[in-house]
Amino acid sequence: SKxxxxxxxxxxxxxxxxxxxxxSTEQNDTPGTVANEGKVPERCNYGPNIGNALDNASIxxxxxxxxxxxxxxxxxxxxxxxxxxxxxxVTTIVISVVVLVNISSDLPSLVVPVKEEGLQLRNATRFSAxxxxxxxxxxxxxxxxxxxxxxxxxxxxxxxxxxDTSGSVTQLLEGAEECKTAPDVDSCTAMEAPAxxxxxxxxxxxxxxxxxxxxxxxxxxxxxxxxxxxxxxxGPDGSRxxxxxxxxxxSPNTTAWWDNTTVLPGLSEGSRSTxxxxxxxxxxxxxxxxxxxxxxxxxxxxxxxDKALGSYIGFEADGM
Numbered sequence: 001s002k003x004x005x006x007x008x009x010x011x012x013x014x015x016x017x018x019x020x021x022x023x024s025t026e027q028n029d030t031p032g033t034v035a036n037e038g039k040v041p042e043r044c045n046y047g048p049n050i051g052n053a054l055d056n057a058s059i060x061x062x063x064x065x066x067x068x069x070x071x072x073x074x075x076x077x078x079x080x081x082x083x084x085x086x087x088x089x090v091t092t093i094v095i096s097v098v099v100l101v102n103i104s105s106d107l108p109s110l111v112v113p114v115k116e117e118g119l120q121l122r123n124a125t126r127f128s129a130x131x132x133x134x135x136x137x138x139x140x141x142x143x144x145x146x147x148x149x150x151x152x153x154x155x156x157x158x159x160x161x162x163x164d165t166s167g168s169v170t171q172l173l174e175g176a177e178e179c180k181t182a183p184d185v186d187s188c189t190a191m192e193a194p195a196x197x198x199x200x201x202x203x204x205x206x207x208x209x210x211x212x213x214x215x216x217x218x219x220x221x222x223x224x225x226x227x228x229x230x231x232x233x234x235g236p237d238g239s240r241x242x243x244x245x246x247x248x249x250x251s252p253n254t255t256a257w258w259d260n261t262t263v264l265p266g267l268s269e270g271s272r273s274t275x276x277x278x279x280x281x282x283x284x285x286x287x288x289x290x291x292x293x294x295x296x297x298x299x300x301x302x303x304x305x306d307k308a309l310g311s312y313i314g315f316e317a318d319g320m
Contacts (some may be wrong), residue, residue, distance in 0.1 A: 180255065237266055
C-alpha cells in the first residue's frame, strides 16, 4: 500500500509522464518527425478526446445520415414512431370508428325495447311501493279495526236486545257545558285531575303529559267514559231531527250541552219507555254507559306507542 500511495502522490508532479490535463506547449514533440526520430517521445496532450459540448458541426449517425441534434429528426425516433406508435394509434382509431358505427346503427332499434323495459320497471316500483304502504297501513289499523268491530258487535247486541242489562246508569264523566268556556282543561273543575296511569301509555303521556303510578289493578275503577250531547233543538225524546242553526250552535261556546245524565230526555218515563232500548236519549246513554266494561279494557290492553287514540259511540240525532 505504501508503493501505491507513493505512485498516487507522484501524479501531482510536473514531471509525471501521463499528466494530460493541459495541452503541451512544445512544438517539436510530435512522434515520427525527423527531429524526434530515435528519441523517446515526451508527453504530448492535444486536448480531450470527447468534448464537453456539441459544436455546431454536423453530426453523422451510424446510418450515415446527417443529424442536426433535433429529436424528431433522429432516425431512431422515426423508427419508433413508424413501427410502434403509428400502428397503435391507427388500431385505436379503427376500433373506435367501428364501435361508433355499430352503436349508431343498432341504437335506434334498442330505443323501443328499452323504453318498454323502463315502463315495466317503473310500474313494478310503484306496485312494490304501494304494496309496502298497504302492508304498513294494514298493520297500523289492524288493532283499531279489530277493536271497532268488537265494540260494534257488542253494542248491537245491547241496543237491539240480544243481551240484557239492568236499568242503572254506570257513572260517566260529564262537564261539557261547564268546560266549554274554560280557557284550558286545567281550569275546569269537572275535568280536574282525571285518572292517568303511566302503565296505560296514554297519548297525553307520550306527548309530555303528567301521569301517576298506581298499584296494579287499582287504576281500573277510576276510568270513566266521557259523555256529551247537545241540548238545543231537542225534542221530547231528545232527538234533534231539525236545527235552528245559525241562530244556535255557531261555535263551541254558543252550543248548549246536557249538564249531566239526570236531565236527559226520557229519564222521567223510565228506561225503555218507548218499547226499545234506543228510543230516547236516556236509553241510548244508559246502554253507552254499560259498554264501558268493554271499551275501557280494549283501550288498556294495548300499551304500545301506536295504540289507537280511543273509541267512541255517537248518535247523530243526539249530537253525541
